[in-house]
Amino acid sequence: xxxxxxxxxxxxxxxxxxxxxxxxxxxxxxxxxxxxxxxxxxxxxxxxxxxxxxxxxxxxxxxxxxxxxxxxxxxxxxxxxxxxxxxxxxxxxxxxxxxxxxxxxxxxxxxxxxxxxxxxxxxxxxxxxxxxxxxxxxxxxxxxxxxxxxxxxxxxxxxxxxxxxxxxxxxxxxxxxxxxxxxxxxxxxxxx
Amino acid sequence: xxxxxxxxxxxxxxxxxxxxxxxxxxxxxxxxxxxxxxxxxxxxxxxxxxxxxxxxxxxxxxxxxxxxxxxxxxxxxxxxxxxxxxxxxxxxxxxxxxxxxxxxxxxxxxxxxxxxxxxxxxxxxxxxxxxxxxxxxxxxxxxxxxxxxxxxxxxxxxxx
Numbered sequence: 155x156x157x158x159x160x161x162x163x164x165x166x167x168x169x170x171x172x173x174x175x176x177x178x179x180x181x182x183x184x185x186x187x188x189x190x191x192x193x194x195x196x197x198x199x200x201x202x203x204x205x206x207x208x209x210x211x212x213x214x215x216x217x218x219x220x221x222x223x224x225x226x227x228x229x230x231x232x233x234x235x236x237x238x239x240x241x242x243x244x245x246x247x248x249x250x251x252x253x254x255x256x257x258x259x260x261x262x263x264x265x266x267x268x269x270x271x272x273x274x275x276x277x278x279x280x281x282x283x284x285x286x287x288x289x290x291x292x293x294x295x296x297x298x299x300x301x302x303x304x305x306x307x308x309x310x311x312x313x314x315x316x317x318x319x320x321x322x323x324x325x326x327x328x329x330x331x332x333x334x335x336x337x338x339x340x341x342x343x344x345x346x
Numbered sequence: 347x348x349x350x351x352x353x354x355x356x357x358x359x360x361x362x363x364x365x366x367x368x369x370x371x372x373x374x375x376x377x378x379x380x381x382x383x384x385x386x387x388x389x390x391x392x393x394x395x396x397x398x399x400x401x402x403x404x405x406x407x408x409x410x411x412x413x414x415x416x417x418x419x420x421x422x423x424x425x426x427x428x429x430x431x432x433x434x435x436x437x438x439x440x441x442x443x444x445x446x447x448x449x450x451x452x453x454x455x456x457x458x459x460x461x462x463x464x465x466x467x468x469x470x471x472x473x474x475x476x477x478x479x480x481x482x483x484x485x486x487x488x489x490x491x492x493x494x495x496x497x498x499x500x501x502x503x504x505x506x
Contacts, residue, residue, distance in 0.1 A: 208422075212425075213472060221427040222479065225427070225483055225487075230482040234479045237478070241468065241475060244468050
């Protein structure tokens with residue numbers, strides 16, 4: 155009798171698990187497309203908005219610090235440091251948020267659309283983990299010691315983020331629509 | 347604006363703009379402020395009578411937008427020291443009284459609305475911070491020097 159009850163219980167648990175698994179495995183086409191679009195936007199914002207070398211180098215350029223400290227009065231120096239700290243913190247916060255967004259996307263959907271090899275998946279997971287840790291460390295460093303405290307770590311984080319972008323790009327490559335007239339889309343872009 | 351336009355025409359119009367109107371504005375700051383002012387803030391479209399009469403409204407709009415983005419990118423990659431020099435050059439070109447200029451720029455911050463559309467907010471924040479600091483350095487040098495010689499130009503680059 156006890157065995158029968160146990161078997162029924164295990165069976166019930168399995169059926170319930172299967173039900174939830176089936177519900178999760180079938181995202182609606184509309185929701186899926188929306189998430190793909192969002193992932194593409196996140197990737198674009200990371201690649202073209204936050205990670206271009208010239209922007210990163212400019213934000214963390216020591217030459218600005220040296221110039222301001224040699225040419226500006228103390229109140230302007232404080233203003234400069236506060237501004238740069240805010241920008242540096244904003245930069246790392248946005249990189250981290252974009253990486254988290256891409257990670258969520260990969261965990262939930264990328265495997266349904268792209269055939270990533272096991273080694274690529276492992277590499278991606280390690281990159282995500284390393285990058286998130288680096289971002290958190292950078293946030294703490296910027297907060298405590300200012301935006302110029304860890305130039306090496308900034309470069310490492312930016313390089314790791316670029317690697318993650320390249321891998322993510324492969325899994326989202328099918329979203330790149332060819333043959334779209336850039337001028338027509340450009341006209342819309344000019345509207346404020 | 348829906349009409350499709352020729353890329354070559356846009357390039358020609360942009361070259362024309364660089365060779366004529368923009369050749370009088372060598373600094374990216376001045377270019378960005380000027381090109382931002384050619385944009386209708388209600389529609390986001392750029393207008394330039396001379397360019398439109400030579401090409402078309404659409405081509406002129408696209409060329410102005412391209413040059414605007416170009417000036418913005420150049421300004422974004424300028425160092426603070428370079429920005430101080432650009433502000434100095436711009437103030438001279440406007441012939442405005444420096445005190446009025448500084449007061450207006452500090453309160454109205456016209457550079458905020460002069461950036462192209464669809465630019466990254468963090469980059470805009472970075473640029474505006476740099477301009478604010480450069481403006482403060484320019485004003486500090488001017489005030490410091492004004493106490494010595496009221497008509498002399500500020501020593502803008504002590505590092506050099």
